[in-house]
Amino acid sequence: MKNGKLGFIGIGNMASAIIGGILSSGTFPVGDIYMYNPHAEKMQRFTESGCVACTSAEEVTELCDTVFLCVKPQIFPEVLRVIAPTVAKKNADDVVIVSIAAGVTFKNLQDALGADRRYVRAMPNTPLLLGEGATALCRTSNVPEEDFARVRSAFSCCGVTQEIDEAQMNAVIAVSGSSPAYLYLLAKLTCDYAAQQGIDPKTALTLFCQTMKGSADMLLNSGKDPQALMDMVTSKGGTTFALLNVLKEQGFNEAMISSFEACTHRAEELSM
Ligand SMILES: NC(=O)c1ccc[n+]([C@@H]2O[C@H](COP(=O)([O-])OP(=O)(O)OC[C@H]3O[C@@H](n4cnc5c(N)ncnc54)[C@H](O)[C@@H]3O)[C@@H](O)[C@H]2O)c1
Numbered sequence: 614m615k616n617g618k619l620g621f622i623g624i625g626n627m628a629s630a631i632i633g634g635i636l637s638s639g640t641f642p643v644g645d646i647y648m649y650n651p652h653a654e655k656m657q658r659f660t661e662s663g664c665v666a667c668t669s670a671e672e673v674t675e676l677c678d679t680v681f682l683c684v685k686p687q688i689f690p691e692v693l694r695v696i697a698p699t700v701a702k703k704n705a706d707d708v709v710i711v712s713i714a715a716g717v718t719f720k721n722l723q724d725a726l727g728a729d730r731r732y733v734r735a736m737p738n739t740p741l742l743l744g745e746g747a748t749a750l751c752r753t754s755n756v757p758e759e760d761f762a763r764v765r766s767a768f769s770c771c772g773v774t775q776e777i778d779e780a781q782m783n784a785v786i787a788v789s790g791s792s793p794a795y796l797y798l799l800a801k802l803t804c805d806y807a808a809q810q811g812i813d814p815k816t817a818l819t820l821f822c823q824t825m826k827g828s829a830d831m832l833l834n835s836g837k838d839p840q841a842l843m844d845m846v847t848s849k850g851g852t853t854f855a856l857l858n859v860l861k862e863q864g865f866n867e868a869m870i871s872s873f874e875a876c877t878h879r880a881e882e883l884s885m
Pocket residue numbers: 622623624625626627628649650651652655670683684685686688691692713714715736737738739790791
């Protein structure tokens with residue numbers, strides 16, 4: 614029997630972002646959110662808000678019909694081994710297993726927990742914490758619309774969601790899962806430069822962040838593609854031209870593409 618409870622195993626950065634987003638949105642009753650982490654202090658702020666702490670991953674799996682696996686890929690074999698007997702006791706219709714791990718495939722999950730179970734893979738990102746996340750999702754063909762909608766709503770109350778094919782799941786990490794890191798790197802380099810030039814760090818951060826937000830809005834809403842928007846900024850013989858020229862000369866595009874490929878390749882290596 615389904616009971617609508619959401620269970621989280623592994624309460625680290627990402628589960629905290631997802632649960633934080635869910636709590637701020639109020640989409641799910643706080644008492645329906647169950648969790649387990651071996652370090653109990655990681656659950657404290659959520660239990661203080663009314664979420665339920667469990668004493669094991671098995672307990673979360675037993676009590677919840679949507680189970681989010683939020684541990685590092687390297688910990689997956691252990692967690693799957695621990696929850697497998699509890700998953701096996703349930704009807705296949707009564708549990709959806711959601712993995713947010715980079716690289717862990719449906720085949721990995723099916724080998725450990727059974728081919729007849731329902732699985733969703735998600736690739737969220739840390740801005741879910743503020744309700745501004747982006748999550749790519751895919752499902753096995755046996756996940757009905759109603760179950761998928763429920764999982765999707767846990768992510769869409771924390772931002773944008775898009776359904777893709779499993780074959781694209783590793784490549785999408787460079788698009789939205791890992792990409793906050795390179796945007797923060799850009800922010801750090803820009804603000805460090807501004808500070809060296811005597812610009813107040815807070816002023817620089819405000820200007821840079823609004824520029825990221827405004828540029829994102831232009832990409833989404835102006836009807837122009839990235840190249841056309843770059844051209845709008847770039848006066849012939851002007852400052853942007855000088856900036857882009859150095860990036861080109863120093864191999865920025867190639868470095869970015871190599872970094873995307875490394876990201877995807879690492880996800881492939883993390884498959885069990
Ligand atoms: N951090 C991100 O931006 C991000 C984005 C998308 C996907 N992911 C994926 O999310 C997953 C978690 O990443 P994270 O950054 O939150 O890691 P994290 O290290 O912050 O969190 C993992 C948590 O798992 C707990 N844990 C360890 N062993 C456990 C066990 N046996 N049972 C239950 N819990 C256990 C740890 O104490 C920790 O709190 C990874 O698989 C990662 O690929 C992360």
